[in-house]
Amino acid sequence: MSERERRFTRGDLLRGGAVGAAGLYLGTGGTALAARLADGSVTAETIAWLTWFDHFFPQQLAVTKKLTGISCHPKLAPSDSEIYTTIRTTGSQFDIAAADALWVSKMNKDGLTQSVDLSSIGASKQLYSAARHISIWKDGSNSMAFPNGWSTVQIYYNPKYVKTRPSSYDALLSPKYKKKIAYENEPESVLAIAGIATGAKIPFNQTLAEISRSKAWLKQLKPNILHMAEQNSENITLMKNGDAWIVLGNLGVDTRVRDAGGPLIKTVFPKEGQIGWFDGEQMVKKSTHKDAFVPFINATYAQTGWIAKNFIKNGRPMFNEKAYKILVNQGYKARLDAFHYNNPDLIFQAHLQGPAKNSQAITDAYNEVFGA
Amino acid sequence: MTTEVGGGSRVASHLGRFGGLVPAALYFGLFFFVPFGLVICFSFWQDVNYTVVHHWTLENYHYFLGQPAYRSTMWATLWMSVAATGITLLIAFPFSYWLSRYVPSGLQKPLLVLVIVPFWTSYLLRMYSWLNILGTKGLINTFLEKLGIIDQPLTLLYSRWSVVVVLVYLYFPFAALTLYSSIDRFDWDQLLAAMDLGASPLKAIRKILVPQIRPGIITAIIFVFIPVLGEYLAPQIIGGTSTPMLGNVIDNFQKEALYARASSIALLIAAFVIIVLILFRKSLTAKEAYGA
Numbered sequence: 048m049s050e051r052e053r054r055f056t057r058g059d060l061l062r063g064g065a066v067g068a069a070g071l072y073l074g075t076g077g078t079a080l081a082a083r084l085a086d087g088s089v090t091a092e093t094i095a096w097l098t099w100f101d102h103f104f105p106q107q108l109a110v111t112k113k114l115t116g117i118s119c120h121p122k123l124a125p126s127d128s129e130i131y132t133t134i135r136t137t138g139s140q141f142d143i144a145a146a147d148a149l150w151v152s153k154m155n156k157d158g159l160t161q162s163v164d165l166s167s168i169g170a171s172k173q174l175y176s177a178a179r180h181i182s183i184w185k186d187g188s189n190s191m192a193f194p195n196g197w198s199t200v201q202i203y204y205n206p207k208y209v210k211t212r213p214s215s216y217d218a219l220l221s222p223k224y225k226k227k228i229a230y231e232n233e234p235e236s237v238l239a240i241a242g243i244a245t246g247a248k249i250p251f252n253q254t255l256a257e258i259s260r261s262k263a264w265l266k267q268l269k270p271n272i273l274h275m276a277e278q279n280s281e282n283i284t285l286m287k288n289g290d291a292w293i294v295l296g297n298l299g300v301d302t303r304v305r306d307a308g309g310p311l312i313k314t315v316f317p318k319e320g321q322i323g324w325f326d327g328e329q330m331v332k333k334s335t336h337k338d339a340f341v342p343f344i345n346a347t348y349a350q351t352g353w354i355a356k357n358f359i360k361n362g363r364p365m366f367n368e369k370a371y372k373i374l375v376n377q378g379y380k381a382r383l384d385a386f387h388y389n390n391p392d393l394i395f396q397a398h399l400q401g402p403a404k405n406s407q408a409i410t411d412a413y414n415e416v417f418g419a
Numbered sequence: 420m421t422t423e424v425g426g427g428s429r430v431a432s433h434l435g436r437f438g439g440l441v442p443a444a445l446y447f448g449l450f451f452f453v454p455f456g457l458v459i460c461f462s463f464w465q466d467v468n469y470t471v472v473h474h475w476t477l478e479n480y481h482y483f484l485g486q487p488a489y490r491s492t493m494w495a496t497l498w499m500s501v502a503a504t505g506i507t508l509l510i511a512f513p514f515s516y517w518l519s520r521y522v523p524s525g526l527q528k529p530l531l532v533l534v535i536v537p538f539w540t541s542y543l544l545r546m547y548s549w550l551n552i553l554g555t556k557g558l559i560n561t562f563l564e565k566l567g568i569i570d571q572p573l574t575l576l577y578s579r580w581s582v583v584v585v586l587v588y589l590y591f592p593f594a595a596l597t598l599y600s601s602i603d604r605f606d607w608d609q610l611l612a613a614m615d616l617g618a619s620p621l622k623a624i625r626k627i628l629v630p631q632i633r634p635g636i637i638t639a640i641i642f643v644f645i646p647v648l649g650e651y652l653a654p655q656i657i658g659g660t661s662t663p664m665l666g667n668v669i670d671n672f673q674k675e676a677l678y679a680r681a682s683s684i685a686l687l688i689a690a691f692v693i694i695v696l697i698l699f700r701k702s703l704t705a706k707e708a709y710g711a
Binding site: 125126128129131132135226232233234235269272273274275277281284288289290402404406407409410411413414415416417418419 | 466467468469470482486488489491492550554555556576577652655656659660663667668671672673674675676677678680
């Protein structure tokens with residue numbers, strides 16, 4: 048157990064998480080449901096949740112079940128586009144689905160999901176104000192999703208090897224960095240970064256001409272790429288070992304490398320801008336357990352202790368402000384600052400992850416460069 | 420009346436002859452032909468705005484076969500599959516020979532169990548463990564540095580050969596088990612007789628043992644070559660940007676929900692596999708193929 052984990056004890060979780068959740072839950076209408084559960088007038092429900100692995104802990108779901116009677120079968124999601132197609136083709140099979148930024152808007156507009164009144168979810172009071180008022184998720188007075196976490200993607204470099212600060216994406220094309228750069232194997236994000244580098248108007252939704260320019264840029268970059276990782280933890284190891292000198296990654300790569308016993312890593316927010324994502328949970332329109340959405344999300348996301356633990360374990364900022372305060376009290380201020388946790392406005396300045404009209408051309412371009 | 424009885428008996432006779440096939444036909448139909456048929460259909464459809472549109476076209480095949488980039492990926496895939504299969508067999512054959520001929524029968528089974536022990540752990544975990552073996556601060560580099568053989572760590576990861584090594588490790592048990600079951604049935608007196616008649620041990624193995632275990636060798640090749648051909652995780656995790664296989668191209672299309680594109684490449688691999696199987700089958704006699 049590392050120093051940072053040791054300080055976060057089971058007792059903290061219980062105090063800050065489950066008990067807090069129970070209090071908040073009962074205070075926001077859970078009492079009635081609990082009573083109905085007790086007298087048997089409400090049948091315990093089981094919902095299906097299509098989400099990412101880092102959105103929950105099994106223990107968190109156990110607490111939710113205890114509080115609400117709602118069991119959950121989480122199914123791990125591979126990508127936004129696959130979530131979109133899965134929800135579209137499976138109808139009522141899933142009740143809740145996660146998605147990123149502009150994907151949420153698309154799913155909602157395409158009639159796959161249904162907006163909710165955030166104020167009906169007590170746990171939303173724990174969120175930063177910026178997260179409660181995300182303009183692209185607004186649907187009248189409702190929100191298309193319950194916000195979870197976020198990050199921008201920037202350049203991290205090892206100053207031992209990289210002497211000139213790579214403040215622009217074009218700096219990555221230097222032959223000095225041959226096989227020294229790592230990123231993740233995500234076609235749409237890679238093309239979006241190339242799009243920013245080559246001046247695409249909407250990097251995640253490029254025109255065919257823009258895609259062509261991005262592809263040419265990626266061809267120049269390819270000799271410098273050491274590895275396109277399946278998981279971002281691989282890139283932490285690559286930086287720790289000195290195999291990669293530059294990594295494009297979510298917030299906190301520098302801290303995670305240091306945690307792993309690696310060297311000093313510096314951060315650059317490239318002058319052309321950054322891509323970014325923020326995700327949330329949506330109510331599936333064809334769900335047969337719509338009544339379970341509010342109590343489930345409320346009980347799960349009010350467990351502040353687990354949300355805080357989630358930040359520590361999975362390493363990216365969450366939208367939960369109460370968890371921030373708990374973590375500050377636990378002595379994590381420096382770590383929180385390194386992840387820009389308390390600055391959620393940062394994400395809204397980034398080019399946001401979303402669907403593309405030319406998605407096939409984007410993946411074709413990626414495969415033609417990195418699939419050969 | 421006579422006709423009805425005759426018709427009834429024909430039905431009964433047909434039921435008797437083919438009734439037993441129904442479970443197999445249902446199983447194959449549901450779990451093979453229907454999904455395979457869907458993949459075929461998808462490969463001739465189009466991906467438009469994250470939707471597979473049922474518009475019949477050859478565009479996916481035109482695109483894939485018309486891109487020089489993918490031709491080099493095809494060759495790389497073939498090259499790595501052949502290399503991995505060849506090396507796996509080169510290691511598995513002497514191992515199975517040794518196990519069957521020299522290890523006391525009471526120890527053979529426990530040793531075989533050891534061969535399959537890695538299967539008890541997750542495939543992904545086994546793959547990631549190789550990062551700790553081949554990495555710059557991994558087992559091999561640390562060992563070589565401690566022995567003073569190298570000053571600077573060797574770059575062992577993210578190359579074609581590192582992918583081949585991991586593929587050999589992953590598929591060795593398939594080849595070893597298949598070859599062992601073939602060699603174990605061999606009558607060793609024939610080998611001794613050949614050597615009594617003047618053949619060297621190697622010549623005796625080549626002329627007497629190998630021809631008799633040919634079906635086992637071909638089965639081992641099939642068991643290794645075909646899954647390696649569709650591999651995507653080993654080149655993704657162990658390989659660099661110059662080592663993709665066709666499986667990675669399919670995975671990238673799949674990730675972005677481009678199922679029509681992915682299906683067309685999957686079907687091209689399947690077609691190639693079928694050709695390979697036909698060639699292998701043709702190389703066997705009926706007796707060898709069916710063990711009659």
